[in-house]
């Protein structure tokens with residue numbers, strides 16, 4: 075299994091596991107906001123706005139919350155002015171992801187988190203996570219980054235894509251107001267404070283960037299993961315939290331589709347230590363059909379992250395009839411080996427029926443094994459299979475020199491570690507990765 079299967083709400087002994095499904099069952103609606111604190115606008119004066127609307131049918135015309143809701147969210151601190159946007163009169167254009175939403179006053183963005191209110195772009199996704207857990211870092215999945223450690227993981231509703239197979243669509247394809255409400259007393263999650271006592275409490279929960287850092291430390295998590303939905307959709311909160319975490323000596327992990335433009339990615343990557351990028355296929359037509367996005371920006375993002383010194387691992391979900399063509403998989407692996415690095419870990423993940431593809435069967439085990447063979451033949455040295463049981467070495471790291479197993483895993487747990495100072499214990503070959511906090 076990988077984190078795609080993590081969407082059941084659970085209670086954990088540390089009381090830090092919040093069930094997003096439970097929150098969603100509440101059928102919450104609301105809205106709030108506040109423009110207090112730092113203003114992060116990247117305004118470009120009266121520069122002309124690029125015509126992106128023809129590629130961006132996902133904007134919700136007149137989808138912004140009403141005045142009462144907006145004011146309630148503003149007062150709760152769940153609103154910030156957006157980063158990376160342009161303004162032309164009362165029209166705004168977000169420049170964070172390739173969708174480049176053009177919003178007239180009262181409109182809501184494709185990712186559902188941003189609105190144009192009186193000519194200013196605001197995000198409604200700030201300090202209001204709908205889900206948070208303390209996870210093993212292997213669950214992201216990241217296999218070459220601080221193995222065996224915990225990572226404080228959180229999400230806010232929203233996504234820049236529309237994947238038909240999304241396992242977390244109940245938060246990714248929702249507005250922040252669908253998962254939170256600003257009525258009633260505020261609940262603040264900080265170390266030492268009593269955990270939320272009810273689902274209603276969870277919906278009213280505020281968790282600032284400072285709170286996230288403190289909670290990560292209190293739970294002995296050396297890293298924070300921005301995950302479950304799409305952190306690009308809540309870019310400002312990711313940026314502010316990652317910056318504070320870096321100052322506090324914590325690592326930051328971006329679990330992302332990589333559907334982001336280069337400039338905002340460079341901006342946030344300064345504070346990101348590891349990224350898990352979901353390369354959903356290697357065919358433009360399929361990317362459009364399955365994910366409502368384009369392939370090239372994701373390839374660019376993988377290279378940008380590497381150029382910025384971020385540790386990158388790639389996941390590829392093999393969806394029957396969509397992304398299971400072995401020739402295409404081979405081309406993807408050859409591109410990774412040639413244009414990125416043969417040492418970049420690649421995780422093939424098994425599809426399970428979900429969201430709009432419940433009529434498809436799970437990926438056959440044989441397809442996953444053949445894909446792994448293609449990846450190895452293309453020159454990739456660290457290839458894994460996730461979301462599956464019954465393949466004994468699916469999560470095993472093999473030394474590329476002596477071919478012995480140096481890290482063995484059982485689902486998300488490291489069971490054998492034969493690395494010493496990042497080197498194979500048998501032949502001393504360095505194994506690429508980040509092995510110490």
Ligand code: SF4
Pocket residue numbers: 168169170171172173174175183184185186188233234306307
């Ligand atoms: S981040 Fe959201 S608002 Fe900005 S361009 Fe992408 S989908 Fe549109």
